[in-house]
Amino acid sequence: AQRVTQPEKLLSVFKGAPVELKCNYSYSGSPELFWYVQYSRQRLQLLLRHISRESIKGFTADLNKGETSFHLKKPFAQEEDSAMYYCALSPTETDKLIFGTGTRLQVFP
Amino acid sequence: DTGVSQDPRHKITKRGQNVTFRCDPISEHNRLYWYRQTLGQGPEFLTYFQNEAQLEKSRLLSDRFSAERPKGSFSTLEIQRTEQGDSAMYLCASSLQGRRNEKLFFGSGTQLSVL
Numbered sequence: 001a002q003r004v005t006q007p008e009k010l011l012s013v014f015k016g017a018p019v020e021l022k023c024n025y026s027y028s029g030s031p032e033l034f035w036y037v038q039y040s041r042q043r044l045q046l047l048l049r050h051i052s053r054e055s056i057k058g059f060t061a062d063l064n065k066g067e068t069s070f071h072l073k074k075p076f077a078q079e080e081d082s083a084m085y086y087c088a089l090s091p092t093e094t095d096k097l098i099f100g101t102g103t104r105l106q107v108f109p
Numbered sequence: 110d111t112g113v114s115q116d117p118r119h120k121i122t123k124r125g126q127n128v129t130f131r132c133d134p135i136s137e138h139n140r141l142y143w144y145r146q147t148l149g150q151g152p153e154f155l156t157y158f159q160n161e162a163q164l165e166k167s168r169l170l171s172d173r174f175s176a177e178r179p180k181g182s183f184s185t186l187e188i189q190r191t192e193q194g195d196s197a198m199y200l201c202a203s204s205l206q207g208r209r210n211e212k213l214f215f216g217s218g219t220q221l222s223v224l
Contacts, residue, residue, distance in 0.1 A: 009149075043112070044202075096142070096165060100151050
């Protein structure tokens with residue numbers, strides 16, 4: 001079955017602390033992986049995608065096919081990073097996205 | 110605002126009634142997606158269009174759900190004989206077909222409450 005698992009519903013850190021939001025996936029082929037973010041009272045928006053290998057707002061994510069993971073990391077969290085983060089997978093044969101249940105990140109001052 | 114527009118923002122209906130939602134994508138986007146999101150869950154894929162053609166429909170979507178995009182611009186999602194389990198946020202997204210999985214732009218959603 002194609003599935004995305006985000007084990008943490010809530011992650012709380014203090015400003016300046018490192019952050020890692022976990023994402024594991026279940027898919028037999030070569031998926032495309034994404035992180036989407038929803039800030040308070042804003043729309044869901046793309047944060048980054050693995051094929052771009054880019055850093056957005058200080059966040060990076062590396063696809064680990066051996067561990068079937070795509071964890072999102074940032075070395076120093078900022079208060080404005082507080083949001084809901086969704087990991088998503090797109091199977092090879094389709095353009096739909098399969099989302100995880102999301103992790104709420106709270107960054108305290 | 111040139112983003113994805115959804116109407117209405119909120120809809121309260123009684124069980125058994127029909128409801129219709131509208132989505133206006135970003136004007137040059139030829140792909141349009143519908144997702145549904147319930148409390149504590151991530152968005153769940155329902156269906157998507159390329160221009161006016163409906164390319165994929167989730168097996169989870171019952172026959173009470175139908176979506177159209179008649180002229181390849183705006184889309185409507187209709188739910189017939191609503192049930193309490195249909196209560197959710199219905200999200201629309203659009204993208205420009207190019208490379209696979211081009212960035213999706215989401216609307217603000219329509220929150221449906223079935224009493």
